[in-house]
Amino acid sequence: MIKLKSHPQLNRLKIKFIIEIVAISLFVVLYYDAFDGHQKPLLLNAILIFFALAYIISDLAGMYNLYNPVQKGSLVQSLLTFSNKIRFFGLLNTISAFLFGLAVIGFFVYGIEITGTKTLLITGFFIFLVVMTFIGWRIWKRRIRSIESIFIELTSE
Template identity: 30%
Template sequence: MEEALKKAWQDLPAGKTSPAALRGMIHRHPARRAMRRQMILEIVLLAVFLFVYYDFFDGDRRPWGANALLVAAVAWVIVHNVAGWVYSRQALQGDHLQEMLRRHVTGMRRFAILSVISRVGMLASLLVFFSYGMAWSAWKGWLLAATCLVVLMQLTWLGSIWQRRIRNISRVLEA
């Protein structure tokens, strides 16, 4: 994204591009479209999960609290993604390119932090839901530890993706 924004900036004819045109270029950038596509995919998949989890994963055999925790956590991720999608669809506001990007970076940082936190909550609720009533053994303990390690790696990966996105936009501000 950084290189594309720099190239777009350098290719602009001097004095011919309005702030509105610059906002439009940033709004239609492929990285923003990819983020929106990812959010839509997650929303659809999580909504399908919510519709089928009770029957497919024996929600009737789990206590009300485990079901409520799972539904609340998954619904929170869906609401967070919908809010992110709406935010990403909004045109950037302002007359100065650097100020627009600075505000966008601040918003992305907030969204990234909430994104990682909401996924931690969702994964914890999934763990509670699926492990409720389970007879624990040493093997299942090791399996749980391995699962936690994989989840930690995925969350680290998600955090690094957001850091890279934010860093790319921030570099444009520094240039």
Template identity: 30%
Template structure:
């Protein structure tokens, strides 16, 4: 491509006018690629956890566990799924007000609250899952190693999740400070 072709491309760029409807669709928060990735992640989690709920009773000897352990597992998974759905809904429909700075402050506050709920529901879910898996288990050295690996893995996942939430909150704080 020579310089004249580049100049003519530059001159013709942006001359296509978009309709109001097309512009509105492009600027909608719901169409953001990050939300698409988040939606895929949440849907995958919901499908996997729902399948787990249907299979744990027979596949993981849930019938041999006490009823309270099964109920705690079901409740913790349900809370985790509901928290994810509410978080996604909140992120998809941000708070809008006339004052942009005030809206950013509210967004920072709600993200902090979402982070606490998300991390708490994750910890509760992991703890009840470990309780379910280890209840009435005769531990050997190998099983202690597996349990330790699970605890380390969960800890790393919580830490990564915490870092991710902090990054999001810091981003909105910076937007508020820059405004």
């Protein structure tokens, strides 16, 4: 179990979660003045804050589960439960990141005059968001496989 708690992928996930929480929190604190949030509709501000908080909450829930990997029961059952939780939080984190990205794009696009060039730029941002979401999920899958290799190693001993 010590091997699991000190696994490099888990440490990287903890650092990732902390960086994301701090960065999104700063964005939420500063966006209203820095990006003229007061000039946008209340609903748009609420959507942006909601998805930012959803992203932060998914990170906090993921961190909580990383710090508490072992549940009651047998070690093998505990590891299986932990593996399923990591998969769930990977998916939750990926979806919440995508929705937060959409909210940010929507926030910045609202109220601008759409021209052909701006349409291409917005489309480019959206494609970039989709590609980054796909890459993010692949990174999660790689982390999950790496963590599951510890489970296989522990259960085969």
